Amino acid sequence: MRFHRLSTLLLLSGLAIVAAPHIACGGGAAEQLTADAGTPADGADASVGRADEDRPLIPASKVDLLLVVDDSASMGDKARVLAKSIGTLIRDVARVGDVHVGVITTSLGSMGGDVCSADNPAANTRARLQTRGPDGSAVPGAETGVLSYTGGDVEAFITSAANLVLGVGENGCGFEAQLESAYRFLVQPDPWASVTLAGQSAFTLDLDREVLAQRKAFLRSDSALVVVMLTDEDDSSADPLSVSGQGWAFMAKNFPGSQVSRTSAAQGTTAPRGTSVCQTDPASEECTSCGFAALCDPTEDACRRLKADPSCTTSGMPGKSGAGFDGYHGPTDDELNVRFHRMKERFGIDPQFPLRRYVEGFTKSVVPSRANEHSASGPLGIGPYEGTPNCTNPIFAANLPSLPGDELCDLERGTRSRELVVFAVIGGVPGSLATDAPDWKKILGEDPDAFDFRGIDPHMIQSTAPRPGLPPPSDTPGDNGTDPIHGREWDTLKGDLQYACTFALPTPRTCDGAAPYCDCRPEDVIRPPLCGATPGEQLRAKAYPTIRPLRVVRELGDRGVVGSICSDDYDATMTLLAARLASRLAK
Numbered sequence: 001m002r003f004h005r006l007s008t009l010l011l012l013s014g015l016a017i018v019a020a021p022h023i024a025c026g027g028g029a030a031e032q033l034t035a036d037a038g039t040p041a042d043g044a045d046a047s048v049g050r051a052d053e054d055r056p057l058i059p060a061s062k063v064d065l066l067l068v069v070d071d072s073a074s075m076g077d078k079a080r081v082l083a084k085s086i087g088t089l090i091r092d093v094a095r096v097g098d099v100h101v102g103v104i105t106t107s108l109g110s111m112g113g114d115v116c117s118a119d120n121p122a123a124n125t126r127a128r129l130q131t132r133g134p135d136g137s138a139v140p141g142a143e144t145g146v147l148s149y150t151g152g153d154v155e156a157f158i159t160s161a162a163n164l165v166l167g168v169g170e171n172g173c174g175f176e177a178q179l180e181s182a183y184r185f186l187v188q189p190d191p192w193a194s195v196t197l198a199g200q201s202a203f204t205l206d207l208d209r210e211v212l213a214q215r216k217a218f219l220r221s222d223s224a225l226v227v228v229m230l231t232d233e234d235d236s237s238a239d240p241l242s243v244s245g246q247g248w249a250f251m252a253k254n255f256p257g258s259q260v261s262r263t264s265a266a267q268g269t270t271a272p273r274g275t276s277v278c279q280t281d282p283a284s285e286e287c288t289s290c291g292f293a294a295l296c297d298p299t300e301d302a303c304r305r306l307k308a309d310p311s312c313t314t315s316g317m318p319g320k321s322g323a324g325f326d327g328y329h330g331p332t333d334d335e336l337n338v339r340f341h342r343m344k345e346r347f348g349i350d351p352q353f354p355l356r357r358y359v360e361g362f363t364k365s366v367v368p369s370r371a372n373e374h375s376a377s378g379p380l381g382i383g384p385y386e387g388t389p390n391c392t393n394p395i396f397a398a399n400l401p402s403l404p405g406d407e408l409c410d411l412e413r414g415t416r417s418r419e420l421v422v423f424a425v426i427g428g429v430p431g432s433l434a435t436d437a438p439d440w441k442k443i444l445g446e447d448p449d450a451f452d453f454r455g456i457d458p459h460m461i462q463s464t465a466p467r468p469g470l471p472p473p474s475d476t477p478g479d480n481g482t483d484p485i486h487g488r489e490w491d492t493l494k495g496d497l498q499y500a501c502t503f504a505l506p507t508p509r510t511c512d513g514a515a516p517y518c519d520c521r522p523e524d525v526i527r528p529p530l531c532g533a534t535p536g537e538q539l540r541a542k543a544y545p546t547i548r549p550l551r552v553v554r555e556l557g558d559r560g561v562v563g564s565i566c567s568d569d570y571d572a573t574m575t576l577l578a579a580r581l582a583s584r585l586a587k
Contacts, residue, residue: 112248274348290327427546478533
């Protein structure tokens with residue numbers, strides 16, 4: 001996931017960007033995750049003596065519980081399950097006598113793109129704490145977003161927390177920013193107020209003081225910080241400043257420079273393909289974007305190979321050729337709904353934030369300010385993500401800023417040990433794999449950093465096509481297959497992914513105008529393993545492989561917890577989480 005340093009001015013799909021040596025922007029093996037305890041942070045600013053350091057574990061007498069709830073379509077059923085199960089955890093941690101609960105969503109808009117408008121409050125909640133319940137009214141006691149318990153009626157407190165979860169709804173952005181939302185609220189020293197485009201490059205502007213104020217109100221320096229993420233999809237947002245400030249294009253309906261329309265012009269245009277080798281060896285230096293072929297130096301061997309690559313010389317639109325056609329995905333090969341999966345293989349570059357950003361956010365006492373996230377190389381002044389740590393991580397700070405003029409970066413280190421930061425993901429993974437001792441090879445493969453997926457459970461493979469070893473698709477209405485985890489595969493028409501797991505709805509749903517978030521509409525020609533024999537009847541709900549959040553969990557060791565979203569309840573996950581916290585909380 002690391003973008004190499006940039007040198008030659010090129011054009012990617014109509015965007016002026018800089019390409020890497022060997023035309024390999026984003027090429028090479030994916031960046032290894034780092035969460036080593038007790039070692040100096042690489043690149044720490046020695047001028048202020050700021051280095052990563054841990055503190056001894058002092059069992060906490062306070063708990064700050066942040067719930068990161070996916071608010072995209074199809075999440076309503078899962079949010080209701082979380083609302084029923086959250087009491088299992090709260091009853092246990094409430095014994096310390098001082099608990100904060102906050103709820104944020106996964107919607108950050110399209111950060112420069114246009115799929116989810118930044119002006120739509122539902123599609124861009126800015127990682128601010130939610131305050132309203134399912135009926136739209138403020139939840140008593142959570143008017144500021146922080147729900148506090150210091151003793152008394154714990155059941156009333158649980159009811160209020162459940163109402164905050166139910167108030168999230170399912171009208172949020174379909175480009176879920178699960179990890180970045182958590183990072184923005186808890187970690188980023190200077191969270192941006194907006195992302196804007198100058199020409200075709202993205203820049204972050206100003207400071208979101210409301211996030212700072214809510215963070216200060218929620219996060220105590222000596223608490224156990226527990227983050228519970230509920231999502232039925234993978235992390236699906238780009239770093240808008242990646243690819244020299246043009247990563248936002250992957251969150252845009254029309255990919256700049258592309259002439260290949262999806263099935264209709266109203267659905268936008270497709271992105272450039274990756275070179276041929278990307279399909280079999282995405283770690284290769286030769287795996288890059290065909291979009292870089294437009295203006296590379298034809299006197300260089302790498303450029304000549306790129307221009308001659310079969311993926312880059314084949315038009316995405318039959319009967320058309322030339323700029324905007326050659327090297328682009330076809331009309332059905334880059335649906336927005338599935339854009340954020342296996343990006344390096346499909347596009348030759350991965351515009352998402354490197355996962356080490358989030359691992360280090362939960363682990364390191366020093367993190368980068370916005371100015372230190374990307375190098376300043378290149379003519380646009382926006383280079384690859386480096387994440388050079390120079391600020392005290394707010395999670396590990398003694399005091400937090402909130403007022404104009406408050407110091408944002410040079411904060412006093414607090415007493416919190418990294419052992420007091422625990423992260424749980426309830427996501428798309430078979431229940432049989434969501435155990436106290438997860439088999440990570442079955443969940444993620446042999447080495448996902450090197451794109452080596454040997455040993456992965458087939459249900460965890462991200463694919464639009466049927467996966468080997470699983471029951472095939474069926475055209476028979478009501479035939480949802482015999483696989484106990486997800487039923488069967490289905491013909492997605494390249495517009496959706498195969499499922500990690502499915503589960504029975506408590507009550508069958510009739511898919512009509514009154515139920516907008518249905519997977520079994522009578523007019524649909526697709527037959528996912530969710531529907532009844534009666535047209536428009538939905539019997540089951542689904543989840544997709546939640547790969548990136550689960551990779552972060554793996555890196556946290558015993559401070560990470562895995563739960564399956566395809567469960568009748570999440571009580572077992574909450575019980576496991578409480579057990580992990582037992583030694584970290586005061587008796």
